[in-house]
Amino acid sequence: MAEMKSPRDLQSLRESIEAVDREILSQIRRRMSLVEEVVGAKLDAAVPFRDPPREELVLQRVRHAAVEHGLDAHEIERLYRVILDMSVAHQRAHVRSLATAPLRVVYQGVEGSYSHLTAQRRYAGTPEGVLLEGCETFHAAAQAVREGTADVALLPIENSTAGSINETYDQLAEGGLTITAEEISRIEHCLVGLPGARFEDLRTVMSHPQALRQCEDFLRGVPWLKPREEFDTAGSARKVREVGDRTVAAIASEAAGRLFGLEVLRRDIQSQAGNSTRFVELSPHPAACPPGVPVKTSLLLIVSHRPGSLAELLSLLSRRGINMTKIESRPIPSTPWQYRFYLDIEGHASVDPVRSALEEAREHTTELRVLGTYPSAMP
Numbered sequence: 001m002a003e004m005k006s007p008r009d010l011q012s013l014r015e016s017i018e019a020v021d022r023e024i025l026s027q028i029r030r031r032m033s034l035v036e037e038v039v040g041a042k043l044d045a046a047v048p049f050r051d052p053p054r055e056e057l058v059l060q061r062v063r064h065a066a067v068e069h070g071l072d073a074h075e076i077e078r079l080y081r082v083i084l085d086m087s088v089a090h091q092r093a094h095v096r097s098l099a100t101a102p103l104r105v106v107y108q109g110v111e112g113s114y115s116h117l118t119a120q121r122r123y124a125g126t127p128e129g130v131l132l133e134g135c136e137t138f139h140a141a142a143q144a145v146r147e148g149t150a151d152v153a154l155l156p157i158e159n160s161t162a163g164s165i166n167e168t169y170d171q172l173a174e175g176g177l178t179i180t181a182e183e184i185s186r187i188e189h190c191l192v193g194l195p196g197a198r199f200e201d202l203r204t205v206m207s208h209p210q211a212l213r214q215c216e217d218f219l220r221g222v223p224w225l226k227p228r229e230e231f232d233t234a235g236s237a238r239k240v241r242e243v244g245d246r247t248v249a250a251i252a253s254e255a256a257g258r259l260f261g262l263e264v265l266r267r268d269i270q271s272q273a274g275n276s277t278r279f280v281e282l283s284p285h286p287a288a289c290p291p292g293v294p295v296k297t298s299l300l301l302i303v304s305h306r307p308g309s310l311a312e313l314l315s316l317l318s319r320r321g322i323n324m325t326k327i328e329s330r331p332i333p334s335t336p337w338q339y340r341f342y343l344d345i346e347g348h349a350s351v352d353p354v355r356s357a358l359e360e361a362r363e364h365t366t367e368l369r370v371l372g373t374y375p376s377a378m379p
Contacts, residue, residue: 028083035087036094043095043102043129046120048111055084095131102129106141106150110134112234112256118185118279119154136231138167145282146176153282154183161272162213164328168280169342172300172371173330179298179372181281188275189215191266192237192257193249199265204228206236207251215251217271225249237262278377289348289375296325296378297354298371299343302332304364310341313364317345320353325378340367349373 041047048054059077066076095102103126107115116134123130133150135141144150157168171177189211193202205212205219206228212219219227230236236250241260249265250257257264280298289295303309317324326344331337347354349370362368 028086031083031087032090035090039091039094040129043131044125046105046122046124046126046130046132048116048132048134054111058084098129100128102126102131103152104131104133104150106133106135106144106153108135108138108141108155109232110234110238112237112253112259113232114185114187114253114277115154115156115279116234117253117255118183118277121185122154122183122281138171142171142174142177142282145284148284151283152180153177154279155282156210156277157182157280158278158326159187159210159214160274160276160278161270162210165210166330169328169330171282172298172342173340176284177282177371178284178286179280179374180283180287181374182296182377183279183281184377185277185279186275187214187270187277188253188268189233189251189270190254190257190264191218191249191269192252192254192262193240193265194244194246195261195263197246197249197263197265201247202249202265203247205249205251206230206239208233208236211251214270214272214275218266218269234259280372281374286372287374289373294346294376295348295373296376297345297347297349297373299345299358300340300367300369300371301343301361301365302338302340302367304366305338309364313361316360316364317357320357322347322353322357342371346376 059080062080063073063077066073103123105119105123107113107119109115111134113134116132119132123132133144135144138155141150141153141155145153155168155171156165158164172179191199191205202222202225205225207215207230209229211233212227212229219225230239230250233250233252234256237252237256237260240248240250240262250262251269254264254267301313303313314324323346324343325346326342328342329339330342332340345354349355349358350373358368358370
């Protein structure tokens with residue numbers, strides 16, 4: 001007669017599951033504690049508060065680990081998306097509990113972009129800490145400052161090779177922002193591709209339009225490479241990784257390539273060896289300039305619609321010994337074939353000779369706005 005199996009103890013099994021659940025909750029609590037430490041490290045080092053590309057790398061690792069453990073990768077990914085959202089919510093709550101509020105800085109792009117790297121260099125070590133957050137567009141970054149969800153935006157405004165970056169000038173024209181600082185950043189472009197990709201097999205190269213223009217000499221020498229515009233340099237590197245096609249590469253920083261697991265196929269491919277980008281810090285309110293440092297004033301103006309108005313204005317500045325370091329024109333969308341001008345001049349808007357020159361300049365303009373007076377970063 002066959003031996004009868006003893007019935008499984010359902011209550012004992014349920015108690016074992018409850019014990020596992022308690023272990024899971026304990027580990028989630030431990031994860032939240034580590035998240036609090038991550039907040040401190042991010043504030044000190046000016047690392048982005050939330051970066052979707054970084055989260056996607058976490059999810060990729062989780063999917064692979066799920067398969068190794070014989071679990072449903074799709075369901076585990078769904079679970080971890082909830083855990084990531086919990087972690088971010090916990091970070092935000094922890095920041096709100098701090099005695100001093102960190103500086104909230106936005107930039108255009110993702111982690112590894114030149115804007116991110118410049119912001120990290122500029123704001124790392126800020127006493128109260130820094131929350132960095134990337135935005136997809138220039139408008140989104142500027143609007144975050146206007147709406148008060150960010151304290152400042154750091155946006156590129158001109159490049160020594162490709163010239164002015166019109167999106168930033170257009171945001172200044174919309175109003176509600178003041179230039180409070182500038183930063184000069186050396187730009188070294190790399191061609192990055194998937195591991196194992198061969199330079200001669202490439203067919204498409206992606207990047208921000210500005211980066212493509214800054215590498216025109218290199219691109220002219222590789223006619224088999226078709227340029228494709230994307231919203232961001234580091235975002236292009238991320239897309240190369242996502243596409244998984246060894247014939248596709250990106251122009252981005254070496255840091256962006258490293259972040260997304262790409263290899264550098266060519267270094268320093270910018271047309272000019274001294275390729276640099278000037279960034280401006282945009283704030284809702286002016287900031288006092290430290291005494292004794294060279295300062296610059298940025299202006300927006302529309303000259304009177306009569307012959308010689310612009311020439312008279314520039315002559316006025318010259319007569320008063322005011323050095324103009326830049327002039328830029330942009331069309332006025334609501335008035336076809338009419339233009340507004342942006343000027344950078346040396347000196348403080350509230351101190352003569354600039355102060356009195358601005359008063360006289362109003363006679364030659366229909367609009368004149370001071371966009372900011374700030375310490376000059378130019379040599």
